Amino acid sequence: MTQAPRINRDLVTGLKGLAKRAGEQAPSVRGADWRLATVTAVNSDGTVDADGIPGIRRTEFYRNALVGDVIILTQASSGNLLALGRTLSVPDVPWVPYTPAWTAATTNPVIGANGTLTGRYQLFGKTCHVSIRLVTGSSTTYGSGTYQFSSPFPSANDIVEYMGSARLTAGSTYIGQSLLPANSSSMNATFPASATPATAANMSPTAPATLASGHILRLSLTYQIA
Structure with missing residues (x-):
């Protein structure tokens, strides 16, 4: 009879510990959270796998994902995960x-x-x-x-x-x-083969030359979207 209260106390303590650990692992209990994770795969659909979790969506700002990136994961209370971006391991990408x-x-x-x-x-x-x-x-x-x-x-x-x-x-x-x-x-x-003509005009079907089959135009630029 004297052991019953102690057994009850141990049982209550154990149940509290289990409930605490379950709550810590359940987003619906603990609410939104974030943590660090390491990328293990970069998928063709734009998602990444990290720390055994597959198919994590990335933000628009997390581009050029690489295996081994240490990233910031945010988790909603619903359990949904989002990769915010990589953490820096060096101050800047070196030249x-x-x-x-x-x-x-x-x-x-x-x-x-x-x-x-x-x-x-x-x-x-x-x-x-x-x-x-x-x-x-x-x-x-x-x-x-x-x-x-x-x-x-x-x-x-x-x-x-x-x-x-x-x-x-x-x-x-x-x-x-x-x-x-x-x-x-x-x-x-x-480089220009000669100094003249030095003027320029916007391209049209006949300028700077009359376009025909086999002509090639090469354009390249870098820009920022809105």
């Missing part, structure tokens, strides 16, 4: 140096002992920003044929080409474009 290969169609140039050829790139998921700086020296030889400069990574095989800017200072300053084709590791620089 990384690399040495581009400088080649030509016929005979390759050589930068020489007192010239410099420097490249740097920044990688965000599958988006790469790259810059190249070439400074010729007295021992530089220039080869023959059109020039190519290697990119840090091959471009995607997605039909479109990628265009940027080019600038040459050689007595005068020349403004042109850089071009990296699809599925390629080599970019080139293009």
Whole structure:
């Protein structure tokens, strides 16, 4: 008889502990919450798997998801999960140096002992920003044929080409474009072949040329949506 109260107390304590743990795990009891999780898969439907939980939807701001991302998960009282975004492991994505290969169609140039050829790139998921700086020296030889400069990574095989800017200072300053084709590791620089005509006009069926079968127009830009 003397053990009954103690057994009852132990039973009540155990039930309280079970109820507490069940409440901690039940969103409908504890309300909305958030926690950290590690991404284990990135799915083609835009969701991610993290910490054994499949199909977690992402916010518009969580782009370029990668396996291994430590993300913030928010959970509604209904139990629905949403991936808010990754936590930062470094202050900023670093710019990384690399040495581009400088080649030509016929005979390759050589930068020489007192010239410099420097490249740097920044990688965000599958988006790469790259810059190249070439400074010729007295021992530089220039080869023959059109020039190519290697990119840090091959471009995607997605039909479109990628265009940027080019600038040459050689007595005068020349403004042109850089071009990296699809599925390629080599970019080139293009400049106007002559100084005239220097005017420009919006494209139409007959300007700057009368369009016909086989003509190609290449456009590229970066923009922010509303």
